[in-house]
Amino acid sequence: MTQPLQPHRIELDDVVLRPFVIADEDAVAEALRDPDILRWTAGTAVIRTPADKRALRWLEPRIEGWARGNAVFAVADAKTDWVLASVTVRDVNRVPDQAVVAYWVSPAARGRRLGARALDAAARWAFARDGLGLHRLSLDHALVNEGSCRVATRAGFQLEGVMRDYYVEATGRRHDSHLHARLATDQPGATAGS
Ligand SMILES: CC(C)(COP(=O)(O)OP(=O)(O)OC[C@H]1O[C@@H](n2cnc3c(N)ncnc32)[C@H](O)[C@@H]1OP(=O)(O)O)[C@@H](O)C(=O)NCCC(=O)NCCS
Numbered sequence: 586m587t588q589p590l591q592p593h594r595i596e597l598d599d600v601v602l603r604p605f606v607i608a609d610e611d612a613v614a615e616a617l618r619d620p621d622i623l624r625w626t627a628g629t630a631v632i633r634t635p636a637d638k639r640a641l642r643w644l645e646p647r648i649e650g651w652a653r654g655n656a657v658f659a660v661a662d663a664k665t666d667w668v669l670a671s672v673t674v675r676d677v678n679r680v681p682d683q684a685v686v687a688y689w690v691s692p693a694a695r696g697r698r699l700g701a702r703a704l705d706a707a708a709r710w711a712f713a714r715d716g717l718g719l720h721r722l723s724l725d726h727a728l729v730n731e732g733s734c735r736v737a738t739r740a741g742f743q744l745e746g747v748m749r750d751y752y753v754e755a756t757g758r759r760h761d762s763h764l765h766a767r768l769a770t771d772q773p774g775a776t777a778g779s
Pocket residue numbers: 621622625626688689690691694695696697698699700701725726727730731732733735736739
């Protein structure tokens with residue numbers, strides 16, 4: 586049984602991690618026009634929604650996600666508050682002391698390691714005693730998604746193995762996937778700041 590989470594805000598230099606709000610619809614619509622965000626992160630229900638209604642279909646459950654044990658962060662520009670990316674810490678404590686993370690970066694904001702920096706910040710909060718107090722965070726990505734592998738590794742999520750035919754696209758196509766994880770006790774290594 587998952588517990589509700591208190592919505593939280595994390596400030597980095599140039600961006601802020603904060604809960605999504607309905608006013609983010611245009612920024613989310615822009616992100617969902619990217620075929621890779623749709624393919625790897627949006628889920629079948631969003632993909633099957635008409636394009637002009639997808640952003641709301643994506644947003645509403647994520648705004649409500651905190652109440653259901655999912656910390657869904659918008660990564661917004663610190664000056665304009667425009668959403669550039671998203672990081673989710675989901676299924677918090679479904680397995681005791683653990684959660685699963687996922688992320689995307691809007692095409693216009695790519696190329697400055699924002700995914701790894703935001704993922705690292707969310708992980709530090711998830712491990713902190715005054716955050717979620719978790720021990721293990723895991724993630725998966727299709728083997729062909731090499732950019733996601735770089736983000737995971739740079740944010741300190743070590744490769745643990747290959748899960749055969751794990752990820753199933755909305756088309757039904759299956760992909761072998763990497764399992765990565767970061768533990769609260771892992772020593773700082775090649776993380777986002779380095
Ligand atoms: C994966 C994603 C979050 C990376 O965005 P980003 O944080 O802006 O990443 P960057 O462009 O700064 O690149 C980060 C690293 O990945 C590498 N990279 C990026 N795209 C790559 C690609 N297609 N193939 C190989 N490496 C790639 C970069 O060279 C960089 O490596 P470095 O840190 O060693 O220098 C973004 O491409 C995205 O949102 N993709 C679609 C959604 C997705 O796949 N989410 C993850 C689902 S598991």
